[in-house]
Amino acid sequence: MQFIAYILVYPILWMVSILPFRLLYLVSDGLYLLMFYIIGYRKKVVKSNLKLVFPEKSDAEIKTITKKFYHHLCDMFLEMAKTLTISEKQLKERFKVKNPEEFQRLEKLNRSVILMFGHYASWEWSLELQRHTSFNGLAVYKKLSNKYFDALVRRMRSKYNTELISTKETIATITQYENKNIKSIIGFLSDQSPRLSKEVYWGDFMGITVPCYTGAERLAKKLDLPTAFLKVTKIKRGYYEAELKTLAEDSKSYNDYELTDLFLREVEKQIDEAPEFYFWTHKRWKYKDRKPD
Structure with missing residues (x-):
């Protein structure tokens, strides 16, 4: 069944990927109408999340953000498919790195780097970062x-x-790469909800106490690696800009969960600036009422 699903879906993905961008976004407009007005893909989840984190916003404001989000979501789905055949030139034009010199500065520390970022704007096209580092x-x-x-x-x-x-x-x-003295930039999408366990860290995200992933922080402290945050901004349709922000050069000196909290504050800033570009279909706050006493 897995192979049948693959051979049915892959040709569609490939056909989407070869569309010129102008036509790609026309298809996205049609997909938006289908997903938002007809299918209603996870609309209850999206509206529930938005009302939870923005209790001060009116229903009209929530509706506006919801519509903008679904437009972006459809764009993002098709941009992911476009990655199949996108050229290096196209990717370079559409995903700019604002401060590549920060990559070079961190490289001079001669240590691998933990790079944390959230499900915001375009994380798929962040593969363009590789062009700016050795x-x-x-x-x-x-x-x-x-x-x-x-x-x-x-x-x-x-x-x-x-x-x-x-x-x-x-x-x-x-560990294998470190033993071979091969330095790496290690990317973690760290803003979603982990499974509940007794050891899970409960932190504040958008004013709500939720369980948080701490794997990136724990690895940074264990291997004594610098920790950075990648801020991705959507400039306009199909165009993004990334900025590298160093959170800590000496991760081991930070208290437990302090780096995780610093990361979450950065994601919150992005959401506050333009909430429509966050990935609201995830049930990020599903465990908010289940913190042990």
Whole structure:
């Protein structure tokens, strides 16, 4: 069944990927009408999340943000497909790095770098970062259940010299590279909700106490690596700008969970600036009432 699903969907993804950008966004407009007005894909989740984190906003304001979000969501889905065949020239034009000199400065520390970022704007096209560093590129991700699509995603990333490593492979892979003195930039999408456990860290995100991922911080402190945040801004449709912000050069000197909190504050700033570009379809706050006493 996995292979059948793959051979049915892959040709559609490929056809979408070869569309000129102008036509791609016309298709996105049509997809928006379908997803928002007809299918209503996760609209209850989106509106519930927005009302929860923005209790001061009126229903009209929530509705405006919701519509803008679905426009962006459809754009993002098709941009992900476009990654299949996008040229290096196109990617360079559409995903700019504001301060590449910060990459070079961190490289001079001669240590691998933990790079944290959120599900905001375009994380898929962040593979363009690899062009601005001589370090090995690693991206931690959750392995897809369909092995054929999982292999496809890995191939797409490897075109730009970024290696995907699953959450289960993270420690072993990074330790192996460190033992060989191969320096890496290790990307973590760290803003979603982990599974509940007794050891989970409960932090504040958008004014609400929720369980938080701490894997990036723990790895930075264990291996004594600098920690940075990648701020991605959507400039206009199909165009993004990334800015690297160093959170800590000496991660081991920070108290437990302090780096995680610093990261969350940066994501909050992005959301406050333009909430429509955050990934509201995720149930980020589903455990908000389940913190142990």
